[in-house]
Amino acid sequence: DAGVTQSPTxxxxxxxxxxxxxxxxxxxHDTVSWYQQALGQGPQFIFQYYEEExxxxxxxxxxxxxxxxxxxxxxxNVNALLLGDSALYLCASSLGxxxxxxxxxxxxxxxxx
Amino acid sequence: xxxxxxxxxxxxxxxxxxxxxxxxxxxxxxxxxTWYQQFPSQGPRFIxxxxxxxxxxxxxxxxxxxxxxxxxxxxxxxxxSDTAVYYCLVGVTIAGTYKYIFGTGTRLKVLA
Numbered sequence: 001d002a003g004v005t006q007s008p009t010x011x012x013x014x015x016x017x018x019x020x021x022x023x024x025x026x027x028x029h030d031t032v033s034w035y036q037q038a039l040g041q042g043p044q045f046i047f048q049y050y051e052e053e054x055x056x057x058x059x060x061x062x063x064x065x066x067x068x069x070x071x072x073x074x075x076x077n078v079n080a081l082l083l084g085d086s087a088l089y090l091c092a093s094s095l096g097x098x099x100x101x102x103x104x105x106x107x108x109x110x111x112x113x
Numbered sequence: 114x115x116x117x118x119x120x121x122x123x124x125x126x127x128x129x130x131x132x133x134x135x136x137x138x139x140x141x142x143x144x145x146x147t148w149y150q151q152f153p154s155q156g157p158r159f160i161x162x163x164x165x166x167x168x169x170x171x172x173x174x175x176x177x178x179x180x181x182x183x184x185x186x187x188x189x190x191x192x193x194s195d196t197a198v199y200y201c202l203v204g205v206t207i208a209g210t211y212k213y214i215f216g217t218g219t220r221l222k223v224l225a
Contacts, residue, residue, distance in 0.1 A: 004156070033213070035215075041218075042200055042215040042216060042217055042218045043157065043200070043215045044215070045212055045213045045214070045215075048213075056211055056212065056213070058212055058213075090156050090157070092156070098144070098204065098211075099143075099144065099145040099162070099204075101147055101159045101162055102147070102149075102157075102159065102202070103159065104149075104156030104157050104158070105156050106154070106155050106156045107154075107155075107156055
């Protein structure tokens with residue numbers, strides 16, 4: 001039973017570019033959340049998708065957008081990359097209940113130069 | 114601004130009990146408290162979850178007082194492999210908006 005998988009594992013981009021990160025949830029899970037984790041910091045909530053809709057959103061600008069597909073997989077898009085966007089981007093899946101524990105992937109390490 | 118705070122770091126010896134506390138003054142009424150363990154270059158891993166009083170599973174216990182403004186993760190007998198960063202996660206309502214907030218994280222170092 002595969003857990004949460006994310007791709008790519010590492011990515012290097014230049015300021016101003018756009019990036020798309022991908023996530024496949026754990027089997028049986030229908031909810032996907034995205035987090036940004038800067039080096040030495042705790043994860044920061046970006047947004048959560050359920051039934052292909054953004055259900056909740058953290059304090060991130062509109063440059064951060066997402067999508068959930070009918071098979072529950074998800075993408076995170078970041079436009080106009082800034083140096084400060086360099087971080088580990090974590091995807092977590094869960095059941096639809098807001099209190100369902102999150103299952104995390106190992107993240108995508110994004111470096112913006 | 115709602116904050117979820119934890120001690121920055123703790124040291125312990127193998128075989129000892131370790132207690133890590135998280136303060137979460139703005140926890141939402143119906144929200145659970147969840148604790149995660151994170152190793153370098155990996156995603157957080159679920160440890161335990163609770164709503165009130167005490168919860169115990171095969172690896173940890175979680176103590177939550179009646180006011181639910183804090184919680185304590187208890188690791189009964191730590192080993193070297195428990196060296197990691199530990200986070201609490203709660204849902205808070207800020208200006209009518211529900212958000213998930215991770216704690217500041219506690220770096221636990223277990224010594225031989």
